[in-house]
Amino acid sequence: MFLNEGLKDLRDKGLYNVINPVEGANGPIISIDGKELINLSANNYLGLATNSRMKEACIKATEKYGVGSGAVRTINGTLDIHIKLEEKLAEFKHTEAAIAFQSGFNCNMAAIQAVMGKGDAILSDELNHASIIDGCRLSKAKAIRFNHSDMEDLRKKAKEARESGEYNNIMVITDGVFSMDGDVCKLPEIVEIAEEFDLITYVDDAHGSGVLGKGAGTVKHFGLSDKVDFQIGTLSKAIGVIGGYVAGKRNLIDWLMVRGRPFLFSTAITPGTAAACIEAVNILTESTELHDKLWENGNYLKKGLKELGFDIGASETPITPCIIGDEKLTQDFSRRLNDEGVYAKSIVFPTVPKGTGRVRNMPSAAHTKEMLDKAIAIYEKVGKELGII
Ligand code: PMP
Numbered sequence: 228m229f230l231n232e233g234l235k236d237l238r239d240k241g242l243y244n245v246i247n248p249v250e251g252a253n254g255p256i257i258s259i260d261g262k263e264l265i266n267l268s269a270n271n272y273l274g275l276a277t278n279s280r281m282k283e284a285c286i287k288a289t290e291k292y293g294v295g296s297g298a299v300r301t302i303n304g305t306l307d308i309h310i311k312l313e314e315k316l317a318e319f320k321h322t323e324a325a326i327a328f329q330s331g332f333n334c335n336m337a338a339i340q341a342v343m344g345k346g347d348a349i350l351s352d353e354l355n356h357a358s359i360i361d362g363c364r365l366s367k368a369k370a371i372r373f374n375h376s377d378m379e380d381l382r383k384k385a386k387e388a389r390e391s392g393e394y395n396n397i398m399v400i401t402d403g404v405f406s407m408d409g410d411v412c413k414l415p416e417i418v419e420i421a422e423e424f425d426l427i428t429y430v431d432d433a434h435g436s437g438v439l440g441k442g443a444g445t446v447k448h449f450g451l452s453d454k455v456d457f458q459i460g461t462l463s464k465a466i467g468v469i470g471g472y473v474a475g476k477r478n479l480i481d482w483l484m485v486r487g488r489p490f491l492f493s494t495a496i497t498p499g500t501a502a503a504c505i506e507a508v509n510i511l512t513e514s515t516e517l518h519d520k521l522w523e524n525g526n527y528l529k530k531g532l533k534e535l536g537f538d539i540g541a542s543e544t545p546i547t548p549c550i551i552g553d554e555k556l557t558q559d560f561s562r563r564l565n566d567e568g569v570y571a572k573s574i575v576f577p578t579v580p581k582g583t584g585r586v587r588n589m590p591s592a593a594h595t596k597e598m599l600d601k602a603i604a605i606y607e608k609v610g611k612e613l614g615i616i
Contacts, residue, residue, distance in 0.1 A: 252277045255593040257570060264570040265602045267588040272545065273437055273517040274593025275467030280510065281503040288502030296495040301484070304495035312501045315508045316472050319443060320460065321452040324480035327504075328489055329496055331433045331461030331471035335362035337487030338457055338473050339400070342427070343368040348394040350384055350426070352376065352401045352412070359400055359431055369394065375405075378416040385424040398427040403435030403445030407579050407587065409546030411439065414449045421454075429457040437465020438544055442511040442518045462500070466507045470496045520592035521545055524599060528590045531603035536616040540585070547588040548574075549606070551615060557584030560613055567605040 237243040250258040254277050257266040275281060288308060298304035309327060316325035328334045339362035343349060347368040351359060354375045363370040371388060374380040381399065388397050399421055401412040414430065421428045432444045440447030442465075446455045456479065462470035473483060484490060510517070525545025533539055538550040551557040554575040561573035564586065575584040590599065610616040 255591060255595070255598055259570070262568075264565065264568055265594075265598050265605075267569060267571040267590060267602060269589060269591065270434070270464035271467055271593070272465040272521055272589070272591050273467065273511075274591050275465070275507050275510065275517070277593075278467065278507070278510065281467065281506045284506040285499040285503040289497075289499040292498035294497060294499065296497055298494060299490070299492060300495045301491050306495070306498055306501070308498050308501040308505070309495060312505050313472070315505050316460070317474055319508050319512065320458050320474035321443065321447060322458065322474040323477040325472050325474040326480045326483050326487065326490065327462075327496060327501070328471045328473070328487070329493055330469065331431075331459065331463060332358040333489040333493070334459045334461075334471040334473050335359050335431065336365060337362075337489045338459065338483060339363055339368075339398075339429070340366040340488065341483055341486035342479075343396060343398055346394060347396040347398070348388045350381060350388065350397065350399045352405075354405050354407065355400060355402055356406070356431060356433065359402075363400070368398075376410065376413055378413055378420065381417065382420050382423075385420055385426060389424045396427060397424065398429055400429040400431070403430050403432035404438065404544050404546070406434050406546060407574060407585070408540050408548055409542030409544040411435070411445060411448075411543045414445060414451055414455075418451055418454045427457075428455045429459070430455050431459040433459065433461040433464055433471075434544070434546065436460040437511060437518065438521065441515050462504045462507075465511075466504055468500055468503045468507065470500055470504065517592040521590070524590040524592065524594050527596065528588060528599050528603070531599065532588075532606060535603070535607050535610060537606065537610065545590050547590065548585040549588065550583060550585045552582055552584060554581075554584045556613065556615070557586060560609060560615060561586050563609045563613065564605060567609055569602050569605045 247259045253269050257264055296304045313325045335358035343366040345367045349363050349368050349370050351372055353372045371384050373384050404411055435445035439445045446452055446458050458474040460472050462468050529547050540548045540550050557573045557575055564571050571586045571588050574587050
């Protein structure tokens with residue numbers, strides 16, 4: 228039957244991803260199959276997914292508005308609470324305006340296609356997220372990949388594209404923080420190249436918001452808020468809920484409100500979601516406590532793993548890969564960590580290049596020193612057992 232062969236092939240090769248549901252909240256300790264594990268795989272960087280103020284805001288809004296928003300934003304699904312959220316997000320990102328979507332993925336589906344088309348070109352970092360790749364495809368613009376964070380390659384390709392005279396608008400797109408290695412994009416150089424060759428600039432800051440720039444993100448971290456045209460953020464990682472947003476100039480946001488297809492054709496985020504996200508931004512702007520704790524925990528875990536002799540790559544953020552190399556050894560390592568009480572997912576080809584298999588750790592502000600010490604001890608035990616350290 229249709230698809231059975233493909234499924235069998237994946238299962239026979241052990242490549243079919245079996246999903247084991249988390250029983251309860253996705254906090255620093257999770258339960259899977261009745262077993263408690265130290266969770267180093269969630270994007271819940273600041274621990275806000277279980278924040279009590281946000282839960283309360285969500286419940287209050289749900290009681291007032293109901294569980295659903297009732298329609299797409301352009302019919303009558305725009306509730307006043309969506310507008311409040313968008314105003315909050317614009318303030319948070321230091322931009323004129325912002326527009327909320329149902330996910331970070333949808334932001335890239337919406338924004339790229341809304342402004343780029345046939346006859347345009349997009350220069351895209353080769354390690355950009357899948358949703359950027361899909362967004363570029365949807366736009367029908369010519370996608371030109373440049374080597375990861377290689378500014379010479381970007382400059383060469385920008386020059387070629389501009390001088391060819393083949394394209395109208397040319398855009399450069401980069402992740403703010405790259406999620407597989409935890410490295411930060413070279414934004415000052417990207418902006419310089421963009422100015423030289425008249426490029427539209429687009430930063431997907433899914434992993435930088437709440438983490439860099441005292442919480443405001445990668446663009447703020449570099450002090451370049453007035454130089455970046457599109458700032459994409461997600462409400463699902465540091466913010467701890469679900470949804471995404473594009474922040475930028477008023478005319479850009481106005482355009483997305485009439486041309487961003489998921490805004491026009493997919494139902495708006497729930498009022499409870501909007502309320503929880505507003506409260507998250509309040510929390511982030513009131514104090515840097517959670518942000519500071521995240522960095523303290525990230526640095527602590529990094530130091531512990533590095534001292535044991537693990538290769539933690541080129542991370543500049545709390546995302547801490549443990550690069551193992553061999554795909555099978557990486558998967559065995561992750562499984563053994565799991566047996567011993569640490570949930571840290573293995574990431575192998577094709578998500579990362581062949582021979583660079585890794586176990587990726589995402590510490591959060593919600594982890595305690597005791598949890599991290601325990602995780603480091605388990606890493607030591609399993610690392611020695613498998614001959615990795
Ligand atoms: N962009 C990047 C860079 C991401 O890492 C992700 C999530 N993995 C997304 C977009 C999608 O965000 P969301 O989960 O909110 O759809």
